[in-house]
Every structure is written in C-alpha cells, then in structure tokens.
Amino acid sequence: MNITEDILTEVIKKRAADSHKGTYGRALLLGGNRQYGGAIIMSAESCLQSGAGLVTVVTDEKNHSALHARLPEAMVLNFREISLQKELLAKTDVILIGPGLGLEYESLALLSEILSKQKENQWLIIDGSAITLFANHTLALNYPEHTVFTPHQMEWQRLSGLPIAKQDDANNQIKQQALQATIVLKSHRTKIYDGKEIYHNTAGNPAMATGGMGDTLAGMIAGFLAQFEKNTETIAAAVYLHSKIADDLAVDNYVILPTNISHELPKYMKKYATERN
Amino acid sequence: MNITEDILTEVIKKRAADSHKGTYGRALLLGGNRQYGGAIIMSAESCLQSGAGLVTVVTDEKNHSALHARLPEAMVLNFREISLQKELLAKTDVILIGPGLGLEYESLALLSEILSKQKENQWLIIDGSAITLFANHTLALNYPEHTVFTPHQMEWQRLSGLPIAKQDDANNQIKQQALQATIVLKSHRTKIYDGKEIYHNTAGNPAMATGGMGDTLAGMIAGFLAQFEKNTETIAAAVYLHSKIADDLAVDNYVILPTNISHELPKYMKKYATERN
C-alpha cells in the first residue's frame, strides 16, 4: 500500500486535556561514540520535537555538553552509567539504539545488553551501526514483533545477505520473515515490511541526501511509538512526515539539514492532529 | 479564586526610569547534577527572560559550558564552590533549589545547607528532586512563610503523604497548614495553597506535557519573586503566564518545548506591564 498524507490524520491524535508527560512515553536513545556524537543529538531533537514525553540520551560523555547546549530538554547518561540504571530501563517505553554508536567493543557490549533486557511491552528500534553490529555478530531478539530495523540498502545487505540488486519485494519479504522484526528499508522511496503489508513511502526528495537524515528519522519513529499506538501504521506515519516536511522545505532549499526537519515537527503535527476516539 | 489574565496586570509593573539591575533582584538557582543538567539550564532561561536582575546558577561543572553556550547572561558555580560564597548567599533575594538536583548524597547536603542558611528576607523555592529529598529526610524550614514548594501530584504524595486520589482541596489545605509553606500543586489545572486562599489556574493545555515544563515554571516563579512583590499573587501570576503563553503557542504547535515559552516572556510581560503605584 502507498503511504500518503492520510496516515498522518489516522495516527496523530489530539491530546487529552488531563494528560501529563508520562502519558506520552519515555524514550531511551543510545548512540553517539567519540566520532559520531552528532548522530544521537539529531535523533534526540526529532524525538523530543515529535512529542515524546521524556527523553534520556545515553552517549559518550564528550557529547553531553553539545547535546545540552542544543537541547536542555533531554537527560543524559554515558555508556557505562546506563547499566546501573535498572529502574530507568524498566520504565522505558521505547528504546532506540544505533545512531553514531560505532563498531567498537563497547558498542557491541551495549547492544548486547539492551537486546537481552528488552521487555515484552518495550519497542526497540535498531538503527545505524547497531544494524551492522547485529549483522556481524550472533545476537538474538527477545521480542522481534516489537523490534524495528531501519537499514539503508547497504545495511540491509549486511543484515539480510541480499545484494542491493536483489532487494526486491519478494526477497525482502522472505528475509523479513526470517527476522520477524519490522524492516524500514530506507532509499529514495522508503519501504516498510512487517510480515503483513508492504508500505511504500510516496514522499521524499534528493535534497534529503545528506548525513544525519536517517538519525532524524530514527528519532521520529521513537517519538511516534512513544506516544501513539505501537504498530506499523505509526512507524509509517513517522516515515511519511519526515519526507513530507522535507518535500515542503525542498521547494525553497537545495539541501535540507536534518535538524531543520525537526524544528518543523510541532507545527506539522498540529495540522494533522485529529480527535482521539 | 480563579487565576485569570487580570493577575498579570496586577503583578507586572512598569519599571522605574532610574532603576538598575540590583533593583530587579538577585536569584540563586541550584540544581542540575550530571544526569539532569538541562533542568537547571531551563530554569535559568526562564528566570532571566522573566527579568531577574542577576542570576547565578549552581550546578555540576559539566553543565557550565552548555549553560553559557545558551545563556552567557548567567553566572556559574559548581556545587562545592557555593558554600564558600557567603557574601553571594547573603545578598541573594530568591533561591530556587531542585531542578535536576538528583537524589545523591551531595544533593541532600546542598539542600540541607541551603535550608539552614535561608534568611528571613529570602524567598526559597523548593522544586523537583529537592521536594523528594525533603519528603524523605528529616529537614526543617527556617521561614516556611517565605518558602514555596512546587510539586507535581506524585511529589505532593511524597511530601504530604496524600495519595493522588485523595488530593482534594480540603486535604491539601490541611497538609499545607502542617508545612506552613506555599504549595504550587502542578497538574493540568495547577492550584496554589497558601493557607489563606486557593488559587485555580484557568490556563494550560496538553501540548505542555513534556519534560522540563516544571523547571521552566520554577525559574519563572524565581524571576517574578526577585522583582515583584513577594507574595502569592506574584507566584500565581508566574503560574498563569507560563500556561497562557503555552495556550497561545498550542494554537499552532502539537507540542511545546519549554524553552519556547521562555523566549516569549519579554514580549508578553511588556503587554501586561502597568504603571507602578
């Protein structure tokens, strides 16, 4: 099915008057090693601007100051501190791991710990270098039906074994079946495979071809899953809105920095918000 | 009584031509441990943007750089440095303790020191983790009539012992009597109890349900008490303006980041400023 503007009005609901920040979910974002700190900062921005109630970012300590300079709304921990925070992990609604995580031993240890601690009611998004780590090591998913991979084509090749030329719907569906998780396969026309349906994103443009776009999308998916129904439609809505904002910005801009998309989120979501049933 | 727009014109006075920064008060803000540095940054922003004359922020040193990157107008000290600053403490008009302070031993020591050093003419606002610390330890107020607690419902449960379901006006008033301090009980319709009157906030909306809203409110209360009459009307005006700005922003925004409220403060306060008597 094609993802169109309709999915936004379906997924984005007006907020109830007597809600509080807990109502909109706790998101835990893990990534940003010493080289790629900007990636997790961009994920945090889109996650918060899309309306997640509380966002904690686990990243190398050298990234904390830049994150807070841009986004005091986020809380921070470094990679070693998170394993001590059992209560925080238990209360988290959505976990995103991977943006700028890197391929170091420490990155792998963190991914392994997060995978083993995922609880049934927690959704887990595996992005960026965490996909490569997952592809290269013997790791297993506790709750694949609540897990989302967000590979671009080369990462999907690593994860599925399918060369890019062979990444057609039939083959992708077979590989999705093996993994059981939802696959957001990013390209200039992103597709989503969840074992039931294939979602085709109809928006997107080449002004988005710049580093950090995927990190921003991953943060939006986390933000949407934190507060809306936890299903593929919600993921598809995040994918579509990310591209839709970029299409509008591309009317006047040759290239779109990912953080510009995040800044537009509150206004766009307001436009599409409909009464909750 | 309902808090309405009228309270803004009552409280916010035009500034006298021959005033200087000392006229508008010295505020001391304490909070922001290693994990929650953003909280005290947000308090500092709203405190300064609401017009406090001089703002010093006492926070973990790791937060100083991000604070200055956003807000060079604030001065900084780390937790250990403050106890050496007897002169600064003595000259302070308003103290806010708690946003992102954490529950560590160091946090408790700092709260304990501040409580013991409060002087009669100094107003003290106890927010966030400082409320939990106060509830969990045997601490006393020097000048409860010049002390304000700003709990959300769960923090009020800890402080008062009242389960959320039992937090009605009658019970809240009894507990306020025991504490003698002013209580700003935050919910989607915030109430203020000061032993004489119950103030009902008539503004506010669910786009405010995001982390940091309380930190921003606490900073505004500090900023208002630093420069206007030191009484419950002034606190109520801060509470109302915080929600009023958010209501206006929510016309176009699905979610409101707390720092967006701070940026609107100078324009809103100008609109409501009336001649001083």
Added chain:
Amino acid sequence: MNITEDILTEVIKKRAADSHKGTYGRALLLGGNRQYGGAIIMSAESCLQSGAGLVTVVTDEKNHSALHARLPEAMVLNFREISLQKELLAKTDVILIGPGLGLEYESLALLSEILSKQKENQWLIIDGSAITLFANHTLALNYPEHTVFTPHQMEWQRLSGLPIAKQDDANNQIKQQALQATIVLKSHRTKIYDGKEIYHNTAGNPAMATGGMGDTLAGMIAGFLAQFEKNTETIAAAVYLHSKIADDLAVDNYVILPTNISHELPKYMKKYATERN
C-alpha cells in the same frame, strides 16, 4: 553636550571598497574567569557584531567551548597563554580588560601585565572587575590619554573615592583630571568625562537593567575604537547606539537580554553609515 542620534552619522563611516579585515582593527578582550565566563562572551559578541576586523578572547579555558559554540568568528587563548603571545599583543589596536575577570590573584597579575605592556598607539578599556582591581591596588597607566574606564556608580566610588551621592559633574571632573583617562560613568543616563567635554547620553531605559549590559557596551566601545577614529566621539557613539537599540527593543520587550542588542548592530550601523571624507 547631549549625545544624540547625530553622533552615529558622524562616527560610523562607509567602508572603503579595497579594505580588508586588518583595516578594521585587531581587538584583544581579556576576562571571564571560572564564574563569570558569560561576561567576556557577551563582550566578544558585541565587539564582532559592531565590526572589529579580528577579535581574540583571552579567558579561562573552561569558557572556550561555549564561546565558540556561539561565536566561531572569535579566536581564543587562556590566561596563561597570552603572556607568550608577544607578537599578538604588539599588533593589537584595542585592548579590553575586565568583563568577568574576577578579583583573584591571577586576574590582578593579568591586569598588571597588560597595563605595563600598553603601547602608545593602543587604546585600553578597563571594565568591570579590572576597575575594582585598579582601585584596590597600586597600579599605574602608561598612556592615560588612550585609556578608558567604564565604571558603574559603585565602581566609580571605588575608583574615585567619591560616594555615589557626591558624584556630580564638578567632582567627577576633578577625579577625571587626577586619572587623566576617559571615564564612561554608567547609570540610567550615562555620562562621559574626557577632561574637555561632558557627554550626556540621552537614550536608555530600565528594560536594560539586567546583568551583562555593561559587558556588551564595553565590547561595543572596543569594536568602535578598533575601526573608527580613536577619540571620545567614537566612544560616545558606542554608548548612544547601545542605548538607542535598547530603546527600540523596549517598545515590545519588558526586559532586554544584552545579546539581543548585539544581534541588531549590523543593521543599525548600516542605517547610520555615511561616506568617509
């Protein structure tokens, strides 16, 4: 004489087509200890936005990151590094020392070194804590006729010995004669004493009564002296423009953060720029 808008068209000249950054002067700004780093950041912003060609900021290393996050256009050194930079000191056109410098031994040593190294063609602006240090220690000026003090009333009391109540024109002129330097005496109606004329600032308003206003003014004076004629008119133009921008902003704002003034500088200076003779 009253300083009015006319002084801006007199002082601010159109730039020559074949000029380069060296044409507009090298400014060296020293200040910002561990507690007051924001002060020198604000000075650097106004100095650069007012058009100084090259700005180097000497400040505690903990302030470098926040400075660069706001202002990559500035260069940085820490207090100890500056004494090794003989070539930089020699090439500097204007030196500003004092914003947030503090009263530590290190601050005094730095002030003492700068005073002893001032060369005849270098203008020196002594602001903030450097005024207090100068007042409290036995220090001398090499070139008082090229030195500017920018005290507020309490600092002028320390420097001149005159209690605020006795700071009238007659007494201030006597004290200026003793110092021989130019005095910018800041109050809600700032005055300038240079031994020949008394300049009365006719602009300014109480929305400016907030921490950092003086740091911003000091940076503007440095920026103006770096690129325009080095005389009292140029200092008076900086004083007036600082207040003029604030008066315009105060139409819509209850309080004006100092950095907001800096952001307006390029547009205002363009409006008043006239052909050079």
Added chain:
Amino acid sequence: MNITEDILTEVIKKRAADSHKGTYGRALLLGGNRQYGGAIIMSAESCLQSGAGLVTVVTDEKNHSALHARLPEAMVLNFREISLQKELLAKTDVILIGPGLGLEYESLALLSEILSKQKENQWLIIDGSAITLFANHTLALNYPEHTVFTPHQMEWQRLSGLPIAKQDDANNQIKQQALQATIVLKSHRTKIYDGKEIYHNTAGNPAMATGGMGDTLAGMIAGFLAQFEKNTETIAAAVYLHSKIADDLAVDNYVILPTNISHELPKYMKKYATERN
C-alpha cells in the same frame, strides 16, 4: 574572464531523484588548533550548507563540543586519530586542510601526511596556515592539477615570493605555472589562476572584511567540489556565490558575520539549480 551570475546556473545542477548522500561526496576538513578552532567550524558549516553529502572534521579535541553544538551533522576526529583512519582517507572525495590549523609542529606533521596520501581522484584545498606551512617548508604536491591554494595577498607573497605590489596577472601566472596548482587569490576582487584562464570575481564588498570569511569560502569550495564537476568553473562558482550572498546581505548590514553567509546557501543554491544534462 569575468565571473558572473551565469556561472551559478552552469555549475549548480538539480539533484537526481534516486541519489543518496554518497552521491554528493565525502569531504574531510582538517584545521582548528587550540587557538583557532572557530575557523574550521566555519568551514564545516559552509561545506555542509552547500550540500556536501558527508563531512568529517579533524580538529583539536577541545573544539569538538562547540562544533557539535552548532552542527551535529558533522563527524569529528582529533588530529592524532585521523592517521589511523585509512579507510576514511581512502574514501574521501575532497580534502580541505588549513583553516585555523596553526603553525605548530603537529600542524606541519598533519599537512605533510595529507600531502603524501593524496590520491589521484582526490581534490585537495590548501588554505590559511597550511599555505604558510607549505611556503616555509620543503613539501611537494602529489597531484598539483587536483590541488587548490586559497591564499590572501600576504599568503600569496609567502607562497610565490611575489611582494603584494608585484602581484599582477603576468607574475601571478608565472608563479602558478611553477606550482601547477589552481590559485584562488583572495582580495576585494578575488582572482583565480589555473594555468589556462584568469577568472575575475565581479562580486564582493567591504562588509566582508571580517575574520572567518576565508574559512567560510574554503568550506564552500570543498562542498562544491564534493558534489559538482571537479574543475575551475566549480571553484569559481563557489567564489562568486560567497560574494554574491554577501553583496545581498550588505544592503542591510554594515558587517557580515561569515556564518550568516552559510545560512543562506541552501536557498541561493535552489534558485540557481538547473537540470543536469
């Protein structure tokens, strides 16, 4: 030949729908020592805003936090880490070395390593202190036909041996022949010498006479070479657009901070983008 607006429509091509960030090139920017970190931050901003697909910045670690606070889209390494990143170096399309690099031993070692590792298909831009280092030491270019120097007149004097008064077209062409590299000779009317043609920039104005303008231009040249045809026209287009934006901004601004030019890039490039052949 005069460089005019036409060069923008010639060089800036509409992006193909099925492109990705790799299509627009990997840029490696090296510079920013402990004193001049802002320079490489400004280069990174213009490089990213001009549309380079992926940007990695190699700079002193003290600059990483400020860079990420402004620009999470960039990746970071410190000077020592880069020599371990053989894969990254090999995949880079364009290398810029020099903005704020300094003249230390470490700077020289880095320049020497980059020069020796340049591969035939990689364009190398040598700017700022790297020009001075190159002029003062015995260093050679591997691929001068893919190398660009961007000296201002004093740096060109160091590099070519020509005193500024003798820097006419005839002499400059002789010196370009000796170096074989492309020379972007910056002045209030920048010229480009590539051994075939002399390009005269017809735009530019004295509001650009402020520190950092050259760093911003160097980043733009890197961004343009990363994504457009690798030739002198592309370099000339970057030079012209940098001045053209500044000319438009100078209508309303007395001085133009370099980062303001970067912010305008996406909109300007959109206006001039034409269909690719």
